[in-house]
Each structure stands twice: as structure tokens, then as C-alpha cells.
Amino acid sequence: MGTSEKLMEAFKRFDEANAEDPNKEVFEGREYPKELLYAQRMTHILNAFEPEASEALQLTVRCQHICRWEIPRESYEMNRVGYLKWRQELKKFHAQKAGAILKEVGYDDGTVERVQFLLLKKQLKKDEDTQTLEDVICLVFLMYYYDPFIHKHNDDKVISITQKTWKKMSPKGHKAALGLSFSNRGLELVTKAISE
Template sequence: MPTSAFDQTIQELDALHAGDPRHIEQDGESIPRELWHAQQMSAWLGRLKDSPDELLRIAVRGQHLQRWQVSRDEYGEGRQGYLHWRRDQGKRAGETTAALMRDAGYSDEDAECVARMIRKEGLGRGEAAAQAVEDCACLVFLENYFADFSRKVDHDHMVRIVQKTWGKMSDQARELALGLPMAPEARSIVEEALAS
């Protein structure tokens, strides 16, 4: 049975994700970290949207593509360095995902639409698809990385990070985030951030 353009694109994305040399243990199985992250993104999209279209599903799956290849350390320290690194990562992930889509048979228009979602163009200007990608990324961070991250970062800085993250999320994503199980220390940081 022939593979659809959507299935081919997802398979190709996951093959690239599987190249991540870093692994995590899940249910006794070693999984490439980026492949696991992409699966978490897709799972959150399923909770946020009843029937997300193919293009949004591809954008969410490709949002974190091959991030391990460009170290954050290659950019300057501080917020500006981080923002440049993140912008370049989004551009690269968008270009790679769009190329995979074209190879699978998608139109240039659809491929560029997904690349814009991955770059989160229109975020904060009512672009629903970019908001959905951002919501998934924020929820994956809060659910899976926040507790460890909060132990490594200065308390006041962590409060500001939560405030910035919260500000980028939709009301629906915020409601889902408040329902996440959190260690008391992490919950305390969130409560402080939201009270300020």
C-alpha cells in the first residue's frame, strides 16, 4: 500500500529525530531524546486540538528538529545569544521540514506554511497555528524539563522564565499547565510567578 505524503513526511522527520546521540530511558527502553521530545509535542497537540490538520501536525513534529547539531554554546551568553540560537534553530528546522514535505509530494505553498509555523511567525498576532506550536512547546517544557531546570537556575531568574513562558501561552494551554503534577518546589515557583 503506498505511503501518503503525510506518513512519509512524519517517517522522515522521525528518522532524523532518531539520529540524536543523546538518549533517555522510558519504560526500560532507550529512546533518542529528540524523537521522544517530538512524540511529546504530538501528544500535547492531541490534547489541545480535537482535529488538527496535517500541516499543523507536521509543524509540531518538526519544531525541535536536529537541535542537538547546533550547540547553544556556539552563541553568545545571555538572552540575546539564546534568542539568536532559537531563531536560527527554527529557521533550519523549518527549511529541513519543508524540503522533506516537497520530496513527499506537498506543494511549495503547504511546505512554506509549515516552515512559517515552525518559525512561529505570527505568534502574538492571532496566528492560531503558530500559537498551537508554541503551546505544545511550552507544555512539553513545563511537564518534562521545568523541575530539573529550576534546580539549576537562580530562583528570581526562574520566576521570570515562568512569567515569559506563561505570557506566550493561550488560555487553554495555561489551564492544562495548571493541571500538571509538579513537585512542591516547582509549584511554588509557578505560583510566585503568576502572583507577580
């Protein structure tokens, strides 16, 4: 199986797993399993942001939230400590789940380990692929999930989250983010957050 065939087979398996998501999201009049739609958006943004992305990064981007619903946020304490613990457990869960699929598809140990390294978000700001992954995650949030988010939270919380998001991004990510189409309210809050 050639590289591109393996990549497509891995995407297919990741998508089949994410298609089991019982949570749904309606986009442009059509209902999707939430994590399947998220994974496809991640690939779409990566292709625009970093068209020459390594194969390991392409794989990571597609499976970054794989089967996320299996570990619900509510299964941890609803405070900062619980949130951080949930996020850490999710990273390990995604790495294990993705690794098993990649081995079934026929990827070598080096590729599997690289994808797992990226899923664990190791060496942010130091590793180029980890940083690109983080930029893509932030861009997907800002493009598709920011407006719904600002309607659910007060301005102070939105500004704080926007600032934390901005800090994780590279200058290239900042430039791409400023080129996104925000609602008037979204643009106002982003502008306020990054100017403070």
C-alpha cells in the first residue's frame, strides 16, 4: 500500500470511528456527527494553512478528537483541576486509539510514535508540527466555534479565552486568524482581547 493509499485508508478508519458520535451538529442545513465534522474541518484548515504538511501531521489533524465523546467532561469534577485532568486523559486516549488504527492500516512504528507525540502536544513552540497542529486547532475554533461560544459566555470570559488561544498561536497563526471572517460582535471581542 503506497503512502497516499495508507493515508486515505487511515482517514477512512478515523472517519468511521468518529461517525459513531451520538452528538450531532447541523451545518449548512445538514446534520453531522459532531466529531466527524470537526475532523473534516481540521483537515480543511490544515490544507489551507500548511499545504506541505508532513504525513504524520495530516494524520494527527484528522484524528485529534477521535471518539472524544467516550470520555465525557462530566465524568470529571467541574472545576479547573477536573478540566485539566480530563484534557490530559483525552490526549492519552486519542493517542492510544489513533495508534491502534494506524498499526492496523500498516504504518511503521516511527510514524505511529510521531502521531502520538503530536497528539500529546509535546514541545509546543519548539516542535514545528506541534505548533502547526495548535495553530490549526485554534483557527478551527475561531472560524467555526467562536460565534456560538460568545453567545454562551460573558465578555470577560470570552476575552480571557481568546487571549489564551492567541498565546498558543504562532505569528503565522495570528496572521491567518486575522484573515478570518468574524461576526461584528466576534471581531469586536477578538480585537479587544488582542489589544489588551
